[in-house]
Structure formats: C-alpha cells, structure tokens
Amino acid sequence: xxxxxxxxxxxxxxxxxxxxxxxxxxxxxxxxxxxxxxxxxxxxxxxxxxxxxxxxxxxxxxxxxxxxxxxxxxxxxxxxxxxxxxxxxxxxxxxxxxxxxxxxxxxxxxxxxxxxxxxxxxxxxxxxxxxxxxxxxxxxxxxxxxxxxxxxxxxxxxxxxxxxxxxxxxxxxxxxxxxxxxxxxxxxxxxxxxxxxxxxxxxxxxxxxxxxxxxxxxxxxxxxxxxxxxxxxxxxxxxxxxxxxx
Amino acid sequence: xxxxxxxxxxxxxxxxxxxxxxxxxxxxxxxxxxxxxxxxxxxxxxxxxxxxxxxxxxxxxxxxxxxxxxxxxxxxxxxxxxxxxxxxxxxxxxxxxxxxxxxxxxxxxxxxxxxxxxxxxxxxxxxxxxxxxxxxxxxxxxxxxxxxxxxxxxxxxxxxxxxxxxxxxxxxxxxxxxxxxxxxxxxxxxxxxxxxxxxxxxxxxxxxxxxxxxxxxxxxxxxxxxxxxxxxxxxxxxxxxxxxxx
DNA sequence: GCGCCGCTATGAAGCACTTCACAGAGCGGC
DNA sequence: GCCGCTCTGTGAAGTGCTTCATAGCGGCGC
Numbered sequence: 001x002x003x004x005x006x007x008x009x010x011x012x013x014x015x016x017x018x019x020x021x022x023x024x025x026x027x028x029x030x031x032x033x034x035x036x037x038x039x040x041x042x043x044x045x046x047x048x049x050x051x052x053x054x055x056x057x058x059x060x061x062x063x064x065x066x067x068x069x070x071x072x073x074x075x076x077x078x079x080x081x082x083x084x085x086x087x088x089x090x091x092x093x094x095x096x097x098x099x100x101x102x103x104x105x106x107x108x109x110x111x112x113x114x115x116x117x118x119x120x121x122x123x124x125x126x127x128x129x130x131x132x133x134x135x136x137x138x139x140x141x142x143x144x145x146x147x148x149x150x151x152x153x154x155x156x157x158x159x160x161x162x163x164x165x166x167x168x169x170x171x172x173x174x175x176x177x178x179x180x181x182x183x184x185x186x187x188x189x190x191x192x193x194x195x196x197x198x199x200x201x202x203x204x205x206x207x208x209x210x211x212x213x214x215x216x217x218x219x220x221x222x223x224x225x226x227x228x229x230x231x232x233x234x235x236x237x238x239x240x241x242x243x244x245x246x
Numbered sequence: 247x248x249x250x251x252x253x254x255x256x257x258x259x260x261x262x263x264x265x266x267x268x269x270x271x272x273x274x275x276x277x278x279x280x281x282x283x284x285x286x287x288x289x290x291x292x293x294x295x296x297x298x299x300x301x302x303x304x305x306x307x308x309x310x311x312x313x314x315x316x317x318x319x320x321x322x323x324x325x326x327x328x329x330x331x332x333x334x335x336x337x338x339x340x341x342x343x344x345x346x347x348x349x350x351x352x353x354x355x356x357x358x359x360x361x362x363x364x365x366x367x368x369x370x371x372x373x374x375x376x377x378x379x380x381x382x383x384x385x386x387x388x389x390x391x392x393x394x395x396x397x398x399x400x401x402x403x404x405x406x407x408x409x410x411x412x413x414x415x416x417x418x419x420x421x422x423x424x425x426x427x428x429x430x431x432x433x434x435x436x437x438x439x440x441x442x443x444x445x446x447x448x449x450x451x452x453x454x455x456x457x458x459x460x461x462x463x464x465x466x467x468x469x470x471x472x473x474x475x476x477x478x479x480x481x482x483x484x485x486x487x488x489x490x491x492x
Numbered sequence: 493g494c495g496c497c498g499c500t501a502t503g504a505a506g507c508a509c510t511t512c513a514c515a516g517a518g519c520g521g522c
Numbered sequence: 523g524c525c526g527c528t529c530t531g532t533g534a535a536g537t538g539c540t541t542c543a544t545a546g547c548g549g550c551g552c
C-alpha cells in the first residue's frame with residue numbers, strides 16, 4: 001500500500017503495466033494465496049482503465065459486469081439521493097478490489113464509483129471471473145470472506161449512524177483515520193489529511209458546517225491541533241470519551 | 247410460509263420433528279436444490295431449540311458458532327446502543343435462515359437475536375456446516391448469493407436511512423409490508439399488522455410518537471384507514487409520492 | 493364490573509442538526 | 523501581484539425529530 005513507486009504515473013505511455021497488474025492481483029485480498037500461474041492467467045485476462053480525477057467508473061443502477069481493483073489512485077464509492085444529496089461509503093486505495101456485489105448477483109449496482117484522483121484501474125470482466133471461480137474452488141472461500149467483511153462493515157456503519165450523534169461518529173472516524181494513516185509525533189498522533197472537511201462530512205453523512213464546528217470546538221478544548229494539511233490528536237483519551245458517548 | 251399447521255406447537259412433547267427440520271432445510275434459500283440425501287444428513291446433524299417469546303438466542307458480541315433457521319415463530323434481529331436504544335434490522339419468519347456472518351468469519355456477532363413470539367429454531371453447529379460446505383461445492387455458491395442479497399439489503403437500508411426523511415421511510419415500509427403481507431380489499435390494500443406502532447418505529451429507527459403522528463396525519467388526509475389490528479392503504483398513489491420525496 | 497396494562501393519541505418544549513449567508517485564508521495561474 | 527479558485531470559519535434562522543407529560547381507549551383477569 002505504501003509502495004515505493006506510488007507517486008509516479010503507472011506507465012509512461014500506452015504499454016500495459018502487466019507486472020503492476022500481477023502485483024495488484026497477487027496482493028489483493030480476494031486473490032491472495034492463489035497459484036502463480038492462475039494469477040498470471042488472470043492478469044492476462046484483465047484490462048486496464050485510466051480515469052482522470054472526477055471521472056465516473058459506474059453509477060448506481062448500472063449493470064454490474066466487472067470487478068475492479070485500484071492500482072494507482074483513489075476511488076470513491078457513494079450513494080446519492082434523487083435530489084443529489086450524496087454520501088460516500090468508502091474510499092478505495094491501491095490494492096483494494098470493489099464492485100463485487102453486482103458482479104456476483106447480476107443485479108444493478110447499489111452504489112456509484114468515481115475517481116477521487118487520477119487513477120489506474122484493473123478491470124476483470126464477468127465471464128473471466130466466473131471462469132476462474134469454477135476452476136479454483138478456494139476462490140469461493142475468499143469471496144465469502146470478502147463479503148462477510150463488507151457485510152460487517154455495512155452493519156456497523158448502519159448502527160453507528162442511527163445510534164450515535166455526529167460528535168461520536170466524527171471522533172470514531174478520526175480514530176480510525178489515525179489507526180490507518182496516523183503517525184505518532186510528539187504531542188500526539190498526526191493524521192495527514194488528504195480529505196477536505198466537506199469530504200469528511202460526506203463520509204459521515206453530515207453537513208460541512210457541522211463537522212467544521214466540532215473540529216473547531218475540539219481545537220479550542222485542546223483535544224486536537226490543526227497543522228497545514230493535517231490534524232494532530234492531542235488528547236486521545238478525551239476523544240475516546242466522545243467516541244463512546246451517545 | 248403460510249403453512250397449514252403454523253398455529254399449533256411444532257411437536258406435542260419432546261420428540262424431534264425431523265420432517266419439519268427437513269422441510270425447513272429443503273425450502274430455505276441457502277440449501278435449496280441440494281441432493282435429498284445431503285438434506286437428510288444435515289437434518290440429522292442439526293438440533294432444535296425452543297424459545298419462549300422474549301427469550302434471547304444470542305447477543306451482539308457473542309461468539310458465532312452456529313447457523314439458525316426459523317421453523318415456527320418469529321425472531322427479531324437487532325442492534326443496540328450502550329444506552330439501550332435499540333433498532334431492529336429484520337424479522338425472521340419460518341423458512342428464513344440467519345446468523346451466517348459470524349458463523350462464516352468467526353468474529354463476534356454484529357447483532358442480537360431474540361424471539362418475538364414463541365418459536366422453534368433449527369440450529370446447525372459450525373463444524374457441521376463447514377463439513378458440509380467442503381463436501382458440496384454448490385453450497386458455496388448459495389452462500390455467496392445469500393451474502394450478496396444481505397449486503398444489498400444492508401446498503402439499501404443505509405442509504406434510505408441517511409438520505410430519506412421519516413415520512414418517506416414509513417411510506418416505503420408500508421408499501422413493502424403491503425407487498426409482502428397485504429390483501430387487496432375494496433377501498434384499498436389491507437395490511438394485517440402484527441406490529442405495534444412502537445415495533446414499527448423501532449424498525450425505522452424512529453420514536454413511537456413520530457410514527458404515530460404520521461399515521462394519524464395520513465389517516466386524516468384519507469391516505470390510510472385504520473381498522474382493528476390492520477391498516478388499509480386507501481390512496482397508494484399519494485403514498486408513492488411521499489415515498490419518493492426527500 | 494372494576495381495575496389494570498399495554499397500546500394509541502396528542503401537545504409542549506428542547507435539541508441536534510441543516511440551510512443560508514457571508515467573510516477570510518491560502519494558493520495557483522498568468 | 524492580483525484574480526479567481528476552493529477551502530475554512532462562524533453566526534442566525536429554521537426544521538425534523540426526540541423527550542416528556544398526559545389522557546383516552548380496549549381488552550383481559552378475576
């Protein structure tokens with residue numbers, strides 16, 4: 001995930017970066033541990049798509065005819081209401097696979113996917129995937145595990161969202177960001193925020209203003225410190241309390 | 247589902263109703279279409295549990311070591327906050343299987359299960375289930391489909407809950423109740439409500455009072471009519487409008 | 493029939509958030 | 523360096539719901 005060559009574009013011109021493909025497939029949860037020759041075969045069957053920031057990969061309601069993986073970049077998974085209100089369900093980073101539900105059950109996509117940065121995406125088309133799943137029973141087991149994990153996340157998100165107030169949800173989000181992307185510095189845990197406040201708000205299903213006011217209040221209370229493009233959690237204990245409150 | 251002998255207790259005394267077990271297993275989504283001898287074997291490996299109304303089958307956080315199915319009765323799946331606020335995720339009826347997530351991934355249960363009526367429950371213990379899944383690759387496919395369906399429902403529920411106001415959610419709930427348990431009568435679609443208003447509210451993640459006030463308002467507006475233990479949808483079109491509103 | 497209990501009905505007050513409106517801050521382009 | 527972005531900060535008003543309080547209704551036990 002924090003690979004060396006992450007910063008530069010995956011391939012200078014049009015040639016397919018087939019080692020990238022293999023590396024992604026080999027490292028991705030769903031295909032991990034499969035025989036090398038199967039991986040190579042899959043890599044051969046897969047396609048590459050490049051998306052400029054903001055480009056839409058698929059939309060809610062589309063037909064789900066492929067499985068995707070992020071090689072480079074960031075993809076936002078989100079649902080939207082008829083009136084355009086949108087909430088983001090997750091951000092997919094290099095190494096993550098997504099789009100499995102509609103792929104597996106053949107029904108319309110439950111969410112949309114959009115490039116949050118310029119991205120390089122691996123595409124495995126439906127027939128190829130099923131071909132493989134027939135050939136490799138162990139894969140089914142992996143798929144089941146992936147789905148369980150997704151289902152767990154989904155249920156957790158739902159109960160958090162319906163049972164907790166915004167302050168607790170935001171506190172938890174900061175904690176999980178710290179766990180995933182944080183670095184211990186003196187005076188606390190530093191989170192390099194790639195996220196704007198409005199993106200954060202969208203992940204929490206709240207308005208930008210509400211998130212801003214909480215962050216500001218916590219700053220004044222000494223729980224957080226703002227740095228350029230980053231937030232430092234200065235008093236994790238107090239954040240714990242907020243996260244645990246109703 | 248509307249089986250003949252549904253009203254009387256599944257078995258007079260202690261003898262295991264093994265035909266009931268086989269029927270449930272054969273008819274349940276997850277095991278449908280499997281060879282009869284496999285079904286019989288599974289039925290032999292399964293256990294029966296009887297639960298009085300209100301009895302708890304498992305709680306959020308418990309170890310998930312079994313898969314369950316409802317033979318007779320009704321089981322409520324719900325999540326609760328630390329402060330005791332509770333919201334119900336689903337009601338399991340005869341023929342439904344549940345408890346698969348924790349069974350499959352071995353992590354703590356994401357939700358709790360409680361008998362909403364006196365119930366007879368089929369229990370398939372973890373080792374037996376995995377034994378079977380090894381022996382019958384087709385079963386894995388069914389499990390994948392079941393998980394996809396659950397994941398879809400879960401995502402849908404989440405977006406409904408975060409994007410829609412209570413009136414739209416209630417309207418949709420009434421529509422889906424009508425679709426599942428409704429009967430066309432003159433003057434509209436009649437739903438025989440086994441649910442009290444507070445149970446309804448719990449399914450929508452709202453307060454009893456708020457649900458009551460909406461139902462009342464819609465009654466006055468001629469959209470609904472209240473009958474004893476039932477609700478009649480008199481103006482489905484207007485309910486559609488509410489369901490589609492933000 | 494009386495009393496009790498759970499369900500329904502409804503108003504009043506409060507609260508957590510949203511929406512709107514606006515101001516400043518930082519930054520990249522030319 | 524100034525213009526035009528997008529992002530941040532903040533107050534005021536509004537709203538959709540919750541919580542609390544109170545009352546009536548209906549059925550069931552004895």
